[in-house]
Amino acid sequence: MSRIGDRAELEAFVRSVELGSLSAAARELKLTPSTLSKLVTRLEKSLKVRLVTRTTRRIAPTPEGELFVARCRRILGEFEDAEMEVGRSRDRPRGRLRMHVGVGFAMHQLVDAMPRFLERHPEVQVDLLIEDRRVDLARENIDISVRPWPPESTSLVVRKIFDFERIVCASPAYLRKNGAPRVPDELLRHRCMTTSSIPNGSQWAFKGASKSRTIEVNPSVSVNSSDAVFRFALAGLGIARLNEFIIAGALHDGRLVPLLAAHHVAENLSMLAIYPQERHRLPRVAAMLGFLHDTFGRRPWRTLPQQ
Numbered sequence: 001m002s003r004i005g006d007r008a009e010l011e012a013f014v015r016s017v018e019l020g021s022l023s024a025a026a027r028e029l030k031l032t033p034s035t036l037s038k039l040v041t042r043l044e045k046s047l048k049v050r051l052v053t054r055t056t057r058r059i060a061p062t063p064e065g066e067l068f069v070a071r072c073r074r075i076l077g078e079f080e081d082a083e084m085e086v087g088r089s090r091d092r093p094r095g096r097l098r099m100h101v102g103v104g105f106a107m108h109q110l111v112d113a114m115p116r117f118l119e120r121h122p123e124v125q126v127d128l129l130i131e132d133r134r135v136d137l138a139r140e141n142i143d144i145s146v147r148p149w150p151p152e153s154t155s156l157v158v159r160k161i162f163d164f165e166r167i168v169c170a171s172p173a174y175l176r177k178n179g180a181p182r183v184p185d186e187l188l189r190h191r192c193m194t195t196s197s198i199p200n201g202s203q204w205a206f207k208g209a210s211k212s213r214t215i216e217v218n219p220s221v222s223v224n225s226s227d228a229v230f231r232f233a234l235a236g237l238g239i240a241r242l243n244e245f246i247i248a249g250a251l252h253d254g255r256l257v258p259l260l261a262a263h264h265v266a267e268n269l270s271m272l273a274i275y276p277q278e279r280h281r282l283p284r285v286a287a288m289l290g291f292l293h294d295t296f297g298r299r300p301w302r303t304l305p306q307q
Contacts, residue, residue, distance in 0.1 A: 007076070009039045012029065013040050013043055013052075015028055017061045021058060021059065022037055022059060051064060052065050070139050074139070076141070092123065092283060093124050093287040095282075096125045098141055099129065099288065100140075100142050102130075102146065105243075106128070106130040107227055108230075108245055109245050117288065117291045124287065132224060132226075143276075143288075144285060144288060157276070159273045159289065160272055162296050162298075163269065164243055164245060164299070166242060166267060167243075167251075167258050168240070168258065168259045168260050170233060171235070172254065173236035174236040177236070188215070188218070192241075193222070193239065194217065196222045196224045202216055203216055206260065207264070226242060234255055252304040271296070
């Protein structure tokens with residue numbers, strides 16, 4: 001019967017796969033490349049399966065390695081969690097924090113704020129996954145997922161960070177060339193752009209005579225990244241409907257202009273921090289949750305005056 005390797009072997013394997021390089025993983029783990037290579041080889045021999053393919057410059061996981069690396073992340077996470085629970089430094093945030101964040105919020109808000117967190121908690125190593133996709137927190141050993149949609153599993157804890165709105169906008173260049181829509185129905189004759197990763201992203205809600213109504217726009221451009229739609233809007237390619245925390249700076253300096261404000265309808269959208277139960281007891285997780293709430297809970301982008 002094969003055995004799962006010891007902790008050093010698991011760490012060597014996981015970081016080699018994540019970094020795609022034995023030498024990079026060796027530097028991080030403070031080992032020689034030959035020592036790290038021997039740890040990975042020893043793990044493969046004990047499991048009687050090939051976990052990685054090696055070239056002169058890179059390594060990549062085999063299909064078996066892809067399956068095993070997810071399990072190893074969970075095992076290593078449990079090791080670290082147990083140490084933090086019983087260690088003498090229980091109240092000091094430290095260790096690796098693996099966090100998933102959507103692209104729009106990450107690139108337009110979180111990245112600029114992260115240096116303050118790292119200066120405040122120098123013993124925390126942040127592993128940031130910036131992706132617009134649904135992640136499996138348990139399988140991928142993710143401590144916190146920051147995103148605007150709730151999880152499917154009821155075993156996860158959901159904590160609201162802030163509420164936000166989506167704003168219809170366009171660049172001055174687009175409006176000079178095409179004019180501005182005065183009522184929502186006029187959007188149907190304009191070039192509109194949508195984010196395909198948002199459910200019903202082409203259905204834009206507005207105030208009606210007695211209740212809200214939906215305009216189904218026919219997008220000239222549809223992208224699975226709100227950041228890309230933002231850049232297209234800046235370039236004057238059309239009208240977009242984007243999260244306020246993405247476009248706040250561009251509204252402030254006049255690169256984008258809000259449209260149809262009199263017809264705006266609140267959608268009750270929220271940015272959420274989602275994490276496994278009991279994980280908030282870990283100092284590094286509690287520190288990040290507190291930082292997210294303190295930094296973004298008051299929606300600092302709303303203090304920027306719009307031109």
